Amino acid sequence: MTSRTRENSLQDSFADLGVPLWDTTFCVVDLETTGGAETDSITEIGAVKVRGGEVLGEFQTLVNPHTHIPPLVAVLTGITNQMVASAPPISEALPAFLEFAHGTVLVAHNARFDVGFLRRNCAELGYPWPKFGILDTVALARHILLADEVPDCKLSTLARHFHTTATPNHRALTDAQATVDVLHALIERVGNLGVGTYEELREFTRKVSPQRRSKRSWAKELPEAPGVYFFVADDQLSGDPEARQILYVGKSSNLRRRVRSYFTAAEKRPRMEEMIRVATGVEAYPCQTPLHAEVTELRMIATHAPRYNRRSKFPERQQWIKITTDAYPRLSRVAQVKEDGATYFGPFSRRQQTDDVIDALYDAFPIRQCTQRLSPTRPSPACALAEMHRCAAPCDGSISVEGYHDLVEQVRDTLTRDVRGACTALRLRLRRLVAEQRYEEAEILRRRLAALLDAGARFHRVSSLAGCRQIVAARWVAPDWQIHVIRHGRLAAAGLSKPGEVPQAVARALIATAETVPAPIGPQSGATVEETLRIADWMEQPGVRLIDIDGDWAWPLHGVLSHEQLVGHVLGA
CATH class of the missing domain: 3.30.420.10 (Ribonuclease H-like superfamily/Ribonuclease H)
Incomplete structure (x- = not known):
């Protein structure tokens, strides 16, 4: 259901706007x-x-x-x-x-x-x-x-x-x-x-333009409920008088109150002043729960790419780190996950993040960095990294196939199960850099390790939800139970169990009508990473109850380290 407010809306009543x-x-x-x-x-x-x-x-x-x-x-x-x-x-x-x-x-x-x-x-x-x-x-x-x-x-x-x-x-x-x-x-x-109200009188002291104040009545007919709002402008080029383009998308737990704030001094962003000047109306999509509103906002931004949403101007360009399936596997940056038996880690939205994680792995483990295909039967000359002891040099036979595979397993274990191996491997190098007062290099090493830990936390939070065919969870927020159906990390249905209703019955009805989500390839989610992370935030809140689960929602015990644990492993405490 979408409620729409246009420029010909009636004047707000005093009760709607504030104290007369x-x-x-x-x-x-x-x-x-x-x-x-x-x-x-x-x-x-x-x-x-x-x-x-x-x-x-x-x-x-x-x-x-x-x-x-x-x-x-x-x-x-x-x-x-x-x-x-x-x-x-x-x-x-x-x-x-x-x-x-x-x-x-x-x-x-x-x-x-x-x-x-x-x-x-x-x-x-x-x-x-x-x-x-x-x-x-x-x-x-x-x-x-x-x-x-x-x-x-x-x-x-x-x-x-x-x-x-x-x-x-x-x-x-x-x-x-x-x-x-x-x-x-x-x-x-x-x-x-x-x-006509004290609140409006105060706006005169806050440099709010008359054009902006005049549009405050747009909020009048919006519900005081969670949902998504979007400012629209008439599309003059389409020739259709009903056509409109979406300028900005936002979410709120109270649609009326949030939209009303755009016409007051509470909204200080210069771009919003311009957007309100261009807009010809506000539309709203009420949602069942705040999480439903968050997810709907993300999906609308991805679909419509509104020009006044900063995120829409920088669409996510995903990258993954892949451990190849060569005779001597290496790390590779790829744009998508395939069903090829390889190990994938990510995703990353920025090249710098990918580079920092790969460099952290190179700092911890001497796996090869070259890109040519190596043969286990025909040795080739070693590169400069081998002479610097930064590569195990499988190219010239310095390490056996089995020994190199053991090294690659340590990398795979760091990415998917236990990050302590990388922390332990970096301990001596970090200590040496500090002892030699090479603080800039030590800071680079610390930044790379932090990037690895952040990426690991994101990877496990996303992949654990993506691996579950279905999770049905509820949380009590007075006076209702918020119930969500999550399939492969995507919000498939949302609803409320109100006082007097049976939450399990509401959950069964949501399951019956929930969106069908195909199983994704590898560790990918059935939704965007940002949506799955929003769902993970909600799932990790105190008081969330699992009604039904098909799969294992779990993280490896040492897949993520806290700051205290990191200090202990790196410094040897």
């Missing part, structure tokens, strides 16, 4: 201090609580800073040392203000200054800072007013521009009263732009 402005309680606050530095103290707190244009209450108190008020500050504010001598200290005034402002959105003219003082004093006194919403009338004015309307955004300038009832005079309550009028005037200015 008429129902938002604002606490407009202003402070007077002994100066502007962080070490200065508060001398007065003034605040006005308003909702829907109505004043609900006012708060004003002088504060004894227990320090001298500079003469210039006293002249500016009119607050003298004598006036604050009998005033309560901040330890008494601050809790009273926090109680007055409880449950409101804090508003201040240059909120960073006022809120910063309040937060620091809370921290110093050990009071937890309440989770206030914050609104700055300076930032609002800069984004709402035109450049030729006011010369600056000082409170006194805005008060004259909007003809406020209170005139700012550097006293906390009076300045807060003037800020209330400025706030209401700014809200009136954006009302005709469709701004």
Whole structure:
């Protein structure tokens, strides 16, 4: 089922978008201090609580800073040392203000200054800072007013521009009263732009373009459920008015909330701003579970290659390491796995990864690196690597066929069963490099070994799932059981067992309708490596229960080493 939202969607309701402005309680606050530095103290707190244009209450108190008020500050504010001598200290005034402002959105003219003082004093006194919403009338004015309307955004300038009832005079309550009028005037200015909630009002301070905000209603009809969303644009070249091209694909556990975030300042990627400008609508595909959504996203990206998905611009070019079936086997890079009896290890998406793993094997085992076909009966001249003792030199008979095959078995064992052999082989070389202070070479060796271990972990996680014809597993995520059918490493079906349903019965129904997945060749998965790894992540979460399994989902005991185990093997601990 796909839900589709186009540009002609209806306006969102207040409930959909956030807290309506008429129902938002604002606490407009202003402070007077002994100066502007962080070490200065508060001398007065003034605040006005308003909702829907109505004043609900006012708060004003002088504060004894227990320090001298500079003469210039006293002249500016009119607050003298004598006036604050009998005033309560901040330890008494601050809790009273926090109680007055409880449950409101804090508003201040240059909120960073006022809120910063309040937060620091809370921290110093050990009071937890309440989770206030914050609104700055300076930032609002800069984004709402035109450049030729006011010369600056000082409170006194805005008060004259909007003809406020209170005139700012550097006293906390009076300045807060003037800020209330400025706030209401700014809200009136954006009302005709469709701004009806506190959340939308904040977006004006975050450099969100009007074109982007205007498309926020696209999220209205999307479900609050897991699934995949995709931004689309009309395909003008096709001639079909219903045709569209997919610009971007994403996933979410809550489709409506995630899509809505693209039209707010929470989305900061420049490419997304461009994409939203081009898009003409949003479509969604609800999914049964978050894992189902992850897998669907990967498949859609692979199918449609959306231009705004970075992954779609770099399609995976898989490489495998193959141990050939020659008389003297060697390592070879290949693009695909065949049914030829050879051993395959991988896959790798980048050439550097393949090179690092092959070089790690060459560092650990002296198998041949040449590519010509060698004959066990006709010796040929040895190369320079043999003279450097980097190759066992089967070409000139320095090692027997049986001895060379034993060496190749050690390589095969490292790749498929036990990586400790490579770690042990590299121990002396790494120690020697460090002792000789050849740190750059030691770092290269360490990087190669890390690449081998990472590739081994990925190989065993993928191949263990790929080898199972079917796994049916469930995990409890209140209030439902998430049930998945996995066949050869591919998600074949997903569903939920809701309260009152029998999970086993839901699982049987999913098995009956699950996708048929042919057995892949060799260690390959029936899906992309990324999909199988996502499935492995889910399978390895605590609380996953196996309902049915056809095959062995297991890793070799020493096929993967932890960091501590690696250090122990390499350093001989």
